[in-house]
Amino acid sequence: MIIIPVKEGENIDRALKKFKRKFEKTGVVKELRQRQQYDKPSAKRREQKIKAIYKQKMQNEEQNG
Template sequence: MLILDRKDGETIDRLLKRYKRKHREVQINKRLRKGKFFSKPSVERREEVLKAKYIQEKYRTED
């Protein structure tokens, strides 16, 4: 999650523009990191499933 502090006198439009720029940079960095090495599609799918299980367990225990 991106957090931006609003500067004094900054308009919402300018803040939104800063947010979009920062979000775009984060996505570029993710793609570069992912492209450094190859992982098989089956391994990627397994990681997605494990991540989903982890998130579900995390929210289930908080109740």
């Protein structure tokens, strides 16, 4: 359960913004979307490998140029 302390006289919009930020950090929506479809383990590994290659490429470009 997410608890947001609201100070006396604090704007409700600010409290709502805090709630949204905390809720986003929990990753509930992201996990829910991932569970809506099944991904084969081989497809997950392939996706991770592609991301790792991309990150490595970006780091190399940052160091070299």
